[in-house]
Amino acid sequence: MPDPRIDLPQGTLDLLILRTLALEPQHGWAISERIHQVSSQALFVQQGSLYPALHRLERKGWIKARWGASENNRRAKFYELTRLGHKQLEREESAWRKLAAAVAQILETT
Amino acid sequence: MLNDLLLRLRSLFRRKNVEAELDDELRFHFEQQDAKFIQSGLPPQEAKRRARLEFGGMEQLKEEHRDARGVNFIETVLQDIRYGLRMLRQNPGFTVAAVLAIALGVGINVGIFSVLNGAALRLLPIPRAEQLVSVSQIFHRRTVRNTHGETSMFSYSEYLDYSEHNHVFSGLLAYEPFLEGTLAGIKMQQLLGTATSCNYFEVLNEHPAQGRGFVDSDCAASGENAVVVVSDQLWRDTFGGDPTLVGKKITLNRMAFTVIGVAPPGFTGTEPMPSAFWVPITIQKVLDAGRDRLGDDNMSWLALLGRVRPGVTMEQVRADLGVIAGRIDQLNLGRTTSLAISTATFFGRPEERESLIPVAFVILAAFGLVLLIACANVANLLLARASARQKEIALRLSIGASRWRLVRQLLTESLLLSMLGGALGSLFAFWSFASITQFVTSHLPHMFSTLAVNVAPDFRVLGYALALTLVTGILFGLIPALQSSRLDLNTALKEDGAKSGPGKKSGRFLRNTLVGAQIAVCMILLLAAGLLLRGLYYAQTVDPGFEMKDVAAAFLYPKAQGYDETRATAFMGRLRERLAGLPGVSEIAQAECAPLSHDFSAGYMTVPGRLDKVLIEYNHITPDYFSVVGIPIVRGRDFGPDETEDAPGIIVTESTARRLWPGADPLGKTLRQDTGREYSVIGVAKDAQVSHLGDVNAPYLYFPAGPQDNMRTYVLVRFAGSFTPVDKAIREAVRLLDPDMPVDVVRLEDYLEVWRSPSRIVAALSGALGVLAVLLASIGVYGMVSYNVSRCVREIGIRMALGADRTEVMKLVIEQAMRPVLIGGLAGLAACAAVSHVLSSMLFGLSAHDPLAFISVPLLLLVIALAASYVPARRAMRVDPIVALRYE
Incomplete structure (x- = not known):
């Protein structure tokens, strides 16, 4: 079975997590599922990178965690964006767009 | 965040x-x-x-x-510590050996540092000492400057200038340290005192326990107001704690002083040598008769201490005083000075620092060498243990521990060891060095015996101990850690470490290098001790070229007692008559400098026809001098009985004659003084070490003594029988003529002691260090050999099974052990030969490459190393081939 997934470029995981959390607070599994779905199954976040990334973002104060009940009423850890996190998201989004545009431009001209 | x-x-x-x-x-x-x-x-x-x-x-x-x-970092550190402690507990023998070696090394280093700290780094022992700064001036161009003490000191007028015009001190005091005073009484006493400006006690904030300190009016007029504050110790020891002493008169240098106060207990002034009394600076010319330093604007004699106003920084002090220094420079043509300003400590003046720093450096280096040996020892133990732990380490590496992680673990272990050792050693040092210092200083020549050194630990000592401990831990831990974490996993896991022969090649090389380094350091320390001991023996047995047996020297200083030339001459004439009549006394002579008394006079002379000036040491002597000290006149004649300095005759030594007039007859040749006076040589005396022990060849000449030489003189008395009655009789003779005249009587041989004591101290020090070093190094050799033997049991077994006999095996083991010893020994020998000339001033003419020392010390060390390797090597001899082949 050929894997349709592509690897995440370095440094984009933070952006994706922040973007996903910008809509509503989510627990870890939902975040990875959402990225998977929204990217039309192209992106898949390994647990091995997801949780360290979440804890790193938490340490930086961009997201914060609290325990809550999941949709099937299980205890789950929900992450939400902080004010700092919103700002960081804006910064990273614009940086990404610039980068993507630049890369696209180069790819088209050559 | x-x-x-x-x-x-x-x-x-x-x-x-x-x-x-x-x-x-x-x-x-x-x-x-x-x-x-x-x-x-x-x-x-x-x-x-x-x-x-x-x-x-x-x-x-x-x-x-x-x-x-x-959190991993902190967690793993804690984990490492727990694990390390467990490992240390598991090997109590190893732990104890390592901790003791480190404790010894760190302990003596911390101890000696606390002594140096007490001597030269601590603040002065007075209230709020951190506010006190000492001020010195450094003359840049060659300036003609009169000096009494050190050139960096100040004249009285300079002091007044700084005191009145600065804006940074709440008070600036000046004092003349080391003022000699003779206290009259039932027993005459020579005291060391201080002449001070009258704000002294106020600026230092030390208020007399009884009576008062000086007030401005005490310093108002030069040569008046003979008041004195005595030290607490003098008050107790000499005046028996007399509660009514304040207000009474005491006699210092023949002058009556009124005691106005007793200094607070424990206050001994601001110099390392305690002051027994304090007098106003203005009384100086009376106390030190005939010399007016107060009025000499070009005289360096006063040390300055200022108490900085609160809130004023060191930069402001420098800037403010710099302005005054600049103005003084402008007023004095050709003078450029800069100021050295620092927080006040003992030995703080530039000249004192300059002489202390190299000595301190050499001492610290010597003690550091012993620590180095201890480190090498522990490193060797760790290396040996590392190969025993190879399997454990290989296992950890193979299940994914990174090399850095392992190194960290191993370093944690060695730091634990060094911390334990360092703490133990430091505690020992704090506890014992106060009494050791006291013991040592009380065995120094009398002028040092009262040195006030506070060796109690302060933050500096603690910091030094901690830094030393950490450096030690890393020093002995790093190489074994790097070494043992670099493993070939395959072989290490498959084989049992012990079966793979005597350790890996590089590990063995390292261990050998460490042992070699230990031996090298040992060699240096022991050779230094050996050379000095040889020098001491040499000084005892060498013929100085004159007779010092059965000659007494009595030092008299009538000038200091207010005598003029006529009175002094009359006094000396009568004294010599009395001495000549004493039973057992055969000959009497006088000299400006007694042989080897550390009293030197020297001046520049020119040889007519030559341009250069020669610095020549000289002595003024009476005619009997040569026969009293037994120096023969080899050419020409001795001085006649009535010949004085007015006569142009001088006597030179043989080597002086050879140097000044090579190949020519010195008799009748002339020498010219700076003043233009000419002298002609009437005789040549045999060379003798009269000035510096061990130095025969320094230019030296004799003038006939004149009446002015009676103002300060040594009377040399040749006697028969024992010294004690002669000593007594001489003192009695002086006392009968003038009961207040101090006299110092010694045997000529006693002067030798003063020459020998520095090298005796250094020899004792390096000898003690050398013994410690040998102890540590022989443990090192022992450890290395027994380790090698235990690793080679199989090899030895095979050799024996194939027919090698016991002695051959023994030879093999010892040969292996001796290679690093020999290489290290040679290296140490070469290093010592390269630097031993620094000791030459303490060797009394003995060559710095004395063959006897350079042969016997290495032999001794070789024998010790052989013994240290023989004991474990015997174990190899007793190996039973059958058992050995089954071994593990």
Whole structure:
């Protein structure tokens, strides 16, 4: 079975997590599922990178965690964006767009 | 930032909770994934498998997560410490040996540092000493400057200038240290005192316990107001704690002084040598008769201490005083000075620093060498142990520990060792060095015996101990750690370490190098001690070229007692008559400098026809001098009985004649003084070491003594029989003529002691260090050999099975052991030969490459090394081939 997934470029995981959390607070599994779905199954976040990334973002104060009940009423850890996190998201989004545009431009001209 | 810290702390202190939460979170994720797979129609079993597959290793994930939390570092350090302590407990023998070696090394280093700290780094022992700065001036161009003490000191007028015009001190005081005073009484006493400006006690904030300190009016007029403050010790020892002493008169240098106060207990002035009394600076010319330093504007004799106003910085002090120095320079043509300003300590003046720093450096280096040997020892033990732990380390590496992680673990262990050793050693040093210092100073020549050194530990000593301990731990731990974490996993895991011969090549090389280094350091220390001991023996047995047996020297200083030339001459004439009549006295002579008394006079002379000036030491002597000290006149004649300095005759030594007039007859040749006076040589005396012990060849000449030489003179008396009655009789004779005249009577041989004591102290020091070093190094050699033997049991067994006999095996083992010893020994020998000339001033003419020392010391060391390797090597001899081949 050929894997349709592509690897995440370095440094984009933070952006994706922040973007996903910008809509509503989510627990870890939902975040990875959402990225998977929204990217039309192209992106898949390994647990091995997801949780360290979440804890790193938490340490930086961009997201914060609290325990809550999941949709099937299980205890789950929900992450939400902080004010700092919103700002960081804006910064990273614009940086990404610039980068993507630049890369696209180069790819088209050559 | 704060957020970060809080999370880290939370993780650290509520580790269980955090770990449980992490577990929950991951489990939740896993279950969700599992549920999803079931929903998509997979059978439960397959769903679980897929979920688990996707999830990856739970533990690795947790570990990564812990790294992300950032607590791993602290956690692993704690873990390492726990593990390290466990390892140390498991090998008590090793731990005790290592800790003791480090304790010894660190202990003596911390001890000697606390002594140096007490001598030269500590603040002065007075209230709020951190506010006190000492001020010195440094003359840049060659300036003609009169000096009494050190050139960097100040004249009285300069002091007044600084005192009146500065804006940074609440008070600036000046004092003349080391003022000699003779206290008259039932027993005459020579005291060391201080002449001070009258704000002295006020600026130092030391208020007399009884009576008062000086007030401005005490210093108002030059040569008046003979008042004195005595030290607490003088008050107790000499005046028996007389409660009514204040207001009474005491006699210092023949002058009556009124005691106005007794200094507070424990206050001994601001110099390392305690002051017994304080007098106003203005009385100086009376106390030190005939010399007016007060009025000499070009005289360096006063040390300056200022108390800085609160809030004023050191830069401001420098700037403010710099302005005054600049103005004084402008007023004095050709003078450029700069000021040296520093927080006041003992030995703080530039000249004192300059002479102290190299000495301190050499001492610290010598003690450091012993620590180095101890480090090498422990490193060797660690290396030996590392190969025993090869399997453990290989296992840790193979299950994924990084090399850095292992090095950290091993370093933690060695730091634990060094901390234990360092703490033990420092405690020992703090506890014992006060009494050791006291013991040592009380055995120094009398002028040092009262040195006030506070060796109690302060933050500087503690810092030094800590730094030394850490450096030690890294020094002996790093190489073994790097070495043992670099493993070939395959071989290490497959083979049992012990079977792979005597350790790996590089490990063995390292161990040999360490042993070699120990031996080299030992060699240096022992050779230094050996040379000095040889020098001492040499000084005892060498013929100085004159007779010092049965000659007494009496030092008299009538000028200091207010005598003029006529009175002094009359006094000396009568004294000599009396001495000549004493039973047992055969001959009497007088000299300006007694042989080897550390009293020197020297001046420049020119040889007519030559341009250069020669610095020549000289002596003024009476005619009997040569026969009293037994120096023969080899050419020409002795001085006649009535010949004085007015006559142009001088006597030179043989080597002086050879140097000044090579190949010519010196008789009748002339020498010219700077004043233009010419002298002609009437005789040549045999060379003798009269000035510096061990130095025969220095230019030296004799003038006939004149009446002015009676003002300060040594009377040399040749006697028969024992010294004690002669000593007594001479003192009695002086006392009968003038009861207040101090006289110092010694045997000429006693002067030798003063020459020998520095090298005796250094020899004792380097000898003691050398013995410690040998002890440590022989343990090192012993350890190396017994380790090698234990690793080679199999090899030895095979050799024996193939027919080698015991002595051959023994030879093999000892040969192996001796290679690093010999190489290290040679290196030490070469190093010592290269630097031993620094000792030459303490060797009394003995060559710095004295063959006897350079042969016997290495032999001794070789014998010790052989013995240290023989004991474990004997074990190799007793190896039973059958047992050895089965060994492990």
